[in-house]
Amino acid sequence: MIGLQQYLLLATILFAVGIYGVLSKRNAVAVLMSVELMLNSVNLNFVAINRYVVTDQAVGQLFALMVIVVAAAEVAVGLALIISIFRQRKSVNLNDFNLLKW
């Protein structure tokens, strides 16, 4: 029987895959993609809890919508930053992004 717990477990595994991508990837675009995975799992949590626990209001869906807005803004600014850094460094490897390191 599929209930709230199965949805929460699925979102947890999705978030863990995102954590692995953020911590281990060397390409900055891949890190952004992993962040998107983590935001998706958070949205899944919101919607599942809205469906099973707070059934009389759509507040969870509303917050998921806000998360989608913030994710769209984040990915637009993040990719613009990556393109801007690529123009200076000719690389998207995170090990080369050490402008603020001394």
Add this chain to the structure above:
Amino acid sequence: MNMNDAVFIILGVITLFGAVGVVSFNNIVHAAISLVISFLGVAGLYFQLQAEFLGLVQVIVYAGAISVLIIFAIMLVMDRDPARTNLTHKINRWWGGLIAVLFAVFIGLAIRESQFPVQAGSSSSERIGQLAELLLGDYVIAFEIAAILLLVAVVGAIILAKGAKDQ
């Protein structure tokens, strides 16, 4: 096992395989395609959770707009052999894997042990109307701030990507 369980299992497997593909493909274009598959799986799960509007928004915004943006950025910053564009760090992969596994195990155990106040019965069918009333009623300020945030992000992204002109 009834119909809903089978649909959940199929969509969950699609979502997880897409997510694992994002972190395991060595070619970043393949990883981006895999990300689209994962987004579509999550959209199917939204439909399964009776959040039809969010499912459509997921398909349009994530699987449509964000993935196209990511693929365009990949095309712009590709600087080497495509088969070696999505490599993992030699040391950090082990730390990352360890942290991810520990996170999944501990949160999973916590979810298994927890009791949730699950309410019986399905949600009402007037979800989109409720969402509209919340967005333009109690949460109208958050709605407007989200609109301004998107505008600022678009302008900022254009300025960042275009490069500042020397005065």
